[in-house]
Amino acid sequence: MTNRQIACLACATAVVTTLLGAAGPTAADPLAAVPKVHRVKAGASIQKAVDAAKPGDTVLLAPGTYRQSVRITTSNLTLRGSGVLPTVLVPATTPAADDTCAKAGNGVCVTGTESSPVTGVTVRSLTLRGFASSGLWSAWTDRLKVQYVVAEKNGKWGIGQERSVRGAFSRNVVRGNGDAGIFLANTIDREHGSTDARGASVSRNHITGNRIGITVRRLRNVTVERNVATGNCAGLFVVGDESRPRAEATVRRNDISANNKHCPATPRLPFLQGSGIVLTGAEESLIERNRVVDNVGTSPLSGGIVLFKSFVGASNDQNEIRDNVVLRNSTADLADRDVGKGNAFVGNRCTVSEPAGMC
Template sequence: MRRIITAALGTTVAVTGIAGIAPAAQAAGGRVIVVPPGHSIQRAVDHARPGDVIKLRAGLYDGGVLVRKRITIHGEGNKTILHPGHRDHCARVKHPGQGICVVGRAKHPVHGVTIRNLVVRDFADTGVYGIHTDRLSVQSVLARNNGEYGIAEFASTRGHFRWNWTVDNADDAGLYVGDTANARGTVVADNHSIGNAIGVLVRHARHVMVHDNEIVHNCVGVALVDDSQRTGQGNTTVWKNRVSKNNRVCPAHGEVPPLGGTGILFFGGDHNIVERNTVTGNRGRLPYSGGIVLFRGTPPRNRPARHNLIKSNLVLGNAPFDLVDKSGSRTNHFRANKCRTSDPRGLC
């Protein structure tokens, strides 16, 4: 997995622009618009045409950037930093507190937005937020110290979240996919998720792929959650992740119970596959603590976790147990896992 946030964009030649925004020569697929530090990203977005690239130099920029067209926003890695500014443009579409918000409409998603190689930090809600999007791509982004989520996608399809770092996002998840009956193969891969409430959360969503992530020091590593909405949660594959020492304790808030010491947690969900993960050293004393833990879904329906496959995982050194099945169903299958303890006995 990539260990650093880097920037890579083809060479451009900027010409004189207005108010510090420099549109460059025609690039493949569109123009390149260069925004110097301290100038308005939002103004560049508003002037951009579909297919354009907005290139951010190293430096500080105001966030609260609203995107509703097919563009790329490309920084220079961890030297390009978006932080809360004087004006939140996301608030005017009723999504305040975001670093960058990509906002479409039901049945009219925003297609093909890319956010790449930058830092979003200290926002009240979420670093990079998408709702009603298709093919939203977030790559090599550091989302740090945001109040809710690091990088989140709601009611969207075919997202691509790769090589990101989500660190110390307070109340919810570092990486989130939810509220879609069919995410159509949204990918969450090769990320580092550290110090959040939940490392990766898939809630009320189907057809998501979560693989090759490093997920450590959260309250819960990976959570698959059926929250009682009609289409449930399922058909998600979680494989080849390192899920270790997720031993922080998060107090209850809203409808979320206290969490802590869990590697991979099912609250309901069906037809999920959890395979070839390394789940070690997740230790806690809460009802949901342990290595790979299956419980019923959340109220009011409390649907069982059913028809899930837990296969060929290395699950060791977790407490109170490596594997826990309190799913409310006998249809889950535990096969060829390397573990020592389970509740009930015989799952290893």
């Protein structure tokens, strides 16, 4: 081997050594960042596993019943049941002193802050039953996903959210809750103009036996589509108030039928029975291609698709109700019981309207 060959071999060896040395930490980093699965046996502490999890991790619950609540404050975390056999959360007999979620009466809480929202959390394949307030409650979140959850027999809301954006609530079963099955709001503790939910969606859920199936309150840029709401006192509410801007939503391709359960009056609303879709204090909403049938009652809010002046004085304005099938509702299929301006009823299939002439 010549001196030149030896020199080239030495150079090549140095280059390879340098590359290997540089690549070592880089190659190790992805391994360190591999998401982990934290498995929880029935009855063990979910909160302990959640607290140990890092962004990207999954907390996987074995089938069984867990008498506890859990609070999620870590972004990009997944909490899920087995998806095969029921994974059920019910209230703890004696909540821990520092369990703020349980003390608020909730099953699962996903909470961030105004300056640091919790992002990218997924909750799926759980049953949340019998909590005094909500099965699942979230606040200050971005891109929360709630899927394949059964929320039943909770005192207030099945699944609820405030002060959040881009939430996606899909393929859940929500039944027998004291107020709304699914409840989305700007904020629950004060009057405030509607805020931009930035494309929040409620889709393909089955909602039955609640006071109101779905409530969208003081939000804009929300889509409610392809849900089934039946057996509630009212199927769906889009609610605004005197503040500006008012509520706005797109409500399309839902099946809203026989929401004829009777619910007593509250300080804000009369008794409910037989309401399909109700707009109160809404503007620029689109209600299209829904099937709204057999909603029958004698409440001021009874009927298939109803526009009703807000109980705090706000009218419905510039809403479009088009191409819906609205039949066998009472006291009317379409009812404009408001003094708002610019509301359009176009291409709907119906029999009775208030005032006459909209069918």
